[in-house]
Amino acid sequence: MSGFKSNNKVVNWVEERLPIFSMMQHSAIDYPTPRNLNYWWNFGSLAAVMLIVMILTGLFLAMNYAANTAIAFDSVERIMRDVNYGWLLRYLHANGASMFFILVYIHIFRGLYYGSYKSPREILWFVGIAIFLAMMATGFMGYVLPWGQMSFWGATVITNLFSAFPLVGESIVTLLWGGFSVDNPTLNRFFALHFLLPFVIVGLVVIHVWALHTVKSNNPLGIDMKGPQDSLPFHPYYTIKDLFGIGVFMMFYLAFVFWAPNFFGEPDNYIPANPMVTPPHIVPEWYYLPFYAILRAFTMDIWIIPAKLQGVLAMFSAILILFALPWLDTSKVRSAKFRPLYRQFFWLFLADCLVLGYVGGKPAEGVLITVGQLCTAYYFGHFLVILPLLGLIEKPKPLPASIAQPVTKAAAILVALFIGLAGMSGEALASSGAGPALKKPDGGFSWEGVFGAHDKAALKRGWQVFHDVCANCHAMKLVSYRNLADIGFSADEIKVIAAEKEVQDGPNDEGAMFNRPARASDRIVPPFANEKAAQAANGGALPPDLSLMNKARTNGPYYVYSLMLGYEDAAPEGHPIPEGKMFNHYFPGNAISMPPPVMDDIVTYTDGTKATKEQIAKDVVTFLNWAAEPELDARKSMGVKVMIFLAGLTALMYALKRQIWKDVH
Amino acid sequence: MADQAHNAQPSSVDGQTRRDFLLYATSAVGVVGTGIALWPFVHSMNPAADTLALSTTDVDISAIKPGQSVTVVWRGKPVFVRHRLPEEIADAGKVDVASLREPQKDGDRAKKPEWLILVGVCTHLGCVPLGQKPADPKGEFGGWFCPCHGSHYDTSGRIRKGPAPANLPVPPYQFTSDTTVRIG
Numbered sequence: 145m146s147g148f149k150s151n152n153k154v155v156n157w158v159e160e161r162l163p164i165f166s167m168m169q170h171s172a173i174d175y176p177t178p179r180n181l182n183y184w185w186n187f188g189s190l191a192a193v194m195l196i197v198m199i200l201t202g203l204f205l206a207m208n209y210a211a212n213t214a215i216a217f218d219s220v221e222r223i224m225r226d227v228n229y230g231w232l233l234r235y236l237h238a239n240g241a242s243m244f245f246i247l248v249y250i251h252i253f254r255g256l257y258y259g260s261y262k263s264p265r266e267i268l269w270f271v272g273i274a275i276f277l278a279m280m281a282t283g284f285m286g287y288v289l290p291w292g293q294m295s296f297w298g299a300t301v302i303t304n305l306f307s308a309f310p311l312v313g314e315s316i317v318t319l320l321w322g323g324f325s326v327d328n329p330t331l332n333r334f335f336a337l338h339f340l341l342p343f344v345i346v347g348l349v350v351i352h353v354w355a356l357h358t359v360k361s362n363n364p365l366g367i368d369m370k371g372p373q374d375s376l377p378f379h380p381y382y383t384i385k386d387l388f389g390i391g392v393f394m395m396f397y398l399a400f401v402f403w404a405p406n407f408f409g410e411p412d413n414y415i416p417a418n419p420m421v422t423p424p425h426i427v428p429e430w431y432y433l434p435f436y437a438i439l440r441a442f443t444m445d446i447w448i449i450p451a452k453l454q455g456v457l458a459m460f461s462a463i464l465i466l467f468a469l470p471w472l473d474t475s476k477v478r479s480a481k482f483r484p485l486y487r488q489f490f491w492l493f494l495a496d497c498l499v500l501g502y503v504g505g506k507p508a509e510g511v512l513i514t515v516g517q518l519c520t521a522y523y524f525g526h527f528l529v530i531l532p533l534l535g536l537i538e539k540p541k542p543l544p545a546s547i548a549q550p551v552t553k554a555a556a557i558l559v560a561l562f563i564g565l566a567g568m569s570g571e572a573l574a575s576s577g578a579g580p581a582l583k584k585p586d587g588g589f590s591w592e593g594v595f596g597a598h599d600k601a602a603l604k605r606g607w608q609v610f611h612d613v614c615a616n617c618h619a620m621k622l623v624s625y626r627n628l629a630d631i632g633f634s635a636d637e638i639k640v641i642a643a644e645k646e647v648q649d650g651p652n653d654e655g656a657m658f659n660r661p662a663r664a665s666d667r668i669v670p671p672f673a674n675e676k677a678a679q680a681a682n683g684g685a686l687p688p689d690l691s692l693m694n695k696a697r698t699n700g701p702y703y704v705y706s707l708m709l710g711y712e713d714a715a716p717e718g719h720p721i722p723e724g725k726m727f728n729h730y731f732p733g734n735a736i737s738m739p740p741p742v743m744d745d746i747v748t749y750t751d752g753t754k755a756t757k758e759q760i761a762k763d764v765v766t767f768l769n770w771a772a773e774p775e776l777d778a779r780k781s782m783g784v785k786v787m788i789f790l791a792g793l794t795a796l797m798y799a800l801k802r803q804i805w806k807d808v809h
Numbered sequence: 810m811a812d813q814a815h816n817a818q819p820s821s822v823d824g825q826t827r828r829d830f831l832l833y834a835t836s837a838v839g840v841v842g843t844g845i846a847l848w849p850f851v852h853s854m855n856p857a858a859d860t861l862a863l864s865t866t867d868v869d870i871s872a873i874k875p876g877q878s879v880t881v882v883w884r885g886k887p888v889f890v891r892h893r894l895p896e897e898i899a900d901a902g903k904v905d906v907a908s909l910r911e912p913q914k915d916g917d918r919a920k921k922p923e924w925l926i927l928v929g930v931c932t933h934l935g936c937v938p939l940g941q942k943p944a945d946p947k948g949e950f951g952g953w954f955c956p957c958h959g960s961h962y963d964t965s966g967r968i969r970k971g972p973a974p975a976n977l978p979v980p981p982y983q984f985t986s987d988t989t990v991r992i993g
């Protein structure tokens with residue numbers, strides 16, 4: 145700190161009263177950093193950037209979100225549809241959560257590989273685990289806020305974990321809920337805590353960095369810096385390297401935001417929460433899956449401990465055991481580079497965690513139960529048996545005398561890792577679909593691909609089909625007549641369309657409610673006054689709202705397209721269906737209440753297109769897709785521009801980094 | 810810094826120029842990009858599409874007798890609809906327009922002289938002026954009186970005395986029939 149000098153009077157004036165400049169100089173500029181850090185050391189700063197992005201997007205989302213069970217779901221959809229750039233903020237935030245966990249998991253495994261938890265970095269490691277725990281709590285509560293089906297049932301399942309504890313369990317759960325089930329009080333407090341916890345994380349990050357700067361960074365060799373020849377000042381060497389990493393990462397992150405924004409999400413969460421119906425397959429967000437698998441691995445009561453309690457204890461222990469790691473690992477050598485045996489067990493452990501994650505995402509059935517149990521046993525075995533023994537029996541390779549030697553890592557590793565990750569999750573997604581292969585329309589849908597957009601003509605035809613056919617039974621509550629301007633209707637045409645229907649308004653000066661023709665600003669008027677009326681008119685089956693249909697089913701557009709064309713006149717041999725139901729190949733359970741909705745020439749297209757049933761299905765799916773993702777065209781075209789910009793900026797940063805580092809290599 | 814030691818060599822002078830160029834180019838592009846990225850955040854605080862779409866309010870004026878006023882809500886703000894008496898219209902027409910703080914003829918403020926329609930928000934700092942109910946103080950000019958800081962408006966809703974800088978604004982409106990007005 146003594147090295148700080150400035151010619152600027154104002155700076156000196158401030159510095160004498162608050163030594164902020166010398167502190168910055170000391171901790172962000174001069175901070176001696178090992179000269180041999182590889183790209184795996186970028187993930188800490190990346191996670192910090194992600195934390196800032198999450199807090200910023202979250203703050204602006206909170207300005208439009210309403211934490212009330214009656215309107216929470218709709219308020220999120222309003223953000224998506226009506227708030228300026230609301231879709232961008234929400235997708236940045238939702239995908240940001242997944243990115244944050246990807247970064248932090250890599251950061252943790254980097255610590256595991258290079259022994260960054262060993263003396264003198266134990267407290268640094270503890271604070272890191274505390275950050276991880278706070279992130280898990282924050283992520284969980286955030287996922288509850290949109291108040292979809294997964295939100296509600298995730299909240300129910302996770303809060304019920306605490307009921308496993310004997311005696312106090314039930315009271316804890318009631319306390320968490322503020323009622324007798326997950327309900328409005330729960331949503332309110334989760335919102336409050338979801339807002340608070342990120343700032344707790346910021347505080348923990350400050351302590352994490354403080355501890356880091358006290359003990360200095362570990363490095364790929366795991367040996368201490370012995371003098372100035374082993375270190376570089378943080379600025380400019382690592383500022384530019386971190387910035388370059390941020391550029392690469394941003395492209396990875398934004399690719400999801402602009403082209404696959406619901407990749408990490410569950411379609412069920414686009415169905416509003418319903419406390420009466422649990423979705424058939426409940427899964428937590430992917431980042432909890434390994435722990436979820438451990439929770440489910442315990443299926444037998446042992447002595448007086450019920451299976452439920454075992455699972456819960458094991459799940460918490462799986463994280464808490466990390467606190468004991470500095471002592472469980474008995475080897476004095478830090479980096480796996482010099483620990484031939486540990487290195488192999490490290491990869492085994494990583495594989496074990498990935499398998500646990502895979503098992504956690506699948507229904508608990510058949511062989512997967514056993515796999516989950518074995519992997520759980522191995523998880524704990526790694527910490528409790530393998531690590532303590534390895535330190536005793538392993539013969540480490542000789543450590544080099546000092547760090548000052550060429551740095552050889554490249555971005556290639558990073559790229560390979562990203563591809564691997566994306567591939568893995570893609571596979572998980574593809575294999576989650578059940579039932580027959582879905583039909584695809586000839587030529588595919590117009591909005592697919594990087595540059596795809598909704599076909600305007602198909603949208604107008606689709607609206608005609610919806611208006612003439614679907615809307616007789618189905619509502620589309622989230623779309624307003626004014627939105628039809630997006631698909632090419634003029635203001636006057638919209639007035640005429642809206643005025644076909646009446647809505648209730650009032651009370652007037654006499655205190656009476658009255659009907660008036662709908663206006664452009666009204667939502668599309670549903671065919672029935674309420675859900676009960678809709679059910680009564682449809683033989684007890686409620687025709688679902690179509691606003692989000694394409695997003696609320698796995699492979700939504702293909703599913704809806706296939707469903708409309710998937711009818712059979714009579715149920716095939718061996719597939720009896722109840723009286724009054726139709727047989728459909730694609731509907732879960734095959735027995736559907738909706739009669740075949742599309743037939744050749746059920747509408748006459750005003751633009752002269754031949755109304756085959758395939759054409760009709762394709763058009764209406766296009767329209768439904770617009771209804772579910774009205775922002776899609778804007779999203780993709782913005783994505784292209786942003787990517788071009790980022791590619792340029794990242795290339796510049798790379799060139800600058802090469803220039804700055806050229807005398808070090 | 811590591812490469813300053815080599816500055817004397819020609820190749821490194823090139824290197825220094827190249828480095829400066831890269832530094833400036835990267836910083837400029839980065840700063841511009843960050844600036845643009847902030848816009849969606851700021852713009853998200855502007856009125857949303859559904860807010861902007863709630864544009865019109867229909868008022869039934871058949872029951873408003875001469876001399877009476879009603880207050881309706883338009884875009885979350887009060888709108889005054891006053892059925893003016895002939896003497897009020899005459900008062901408003903007599904005023905020397907040039908003497909006003911915001912010179913406006915009464916004829917330009919009312920499409921039909923007997924119906925005066927105003928946004929009922931004081932142009933000073935946003936209070937709702939009194940004068941709608943029979944018992945309300947109407948100020949020295951028989952129109953409206955804002956109690957917050959004492960602004961007096963006349964029977965055309967024009968500012969005549971007090972701190973307010975401008976007349977009560979006239980919202981966009983149309984007579985959709987003899988008995989209804991659509992505001993907005």
Ligand code: FES
Binds near residue numbers: 931932934936956971
């Ligand atoms: S707000 Fe009306 S006089 Fe100040």
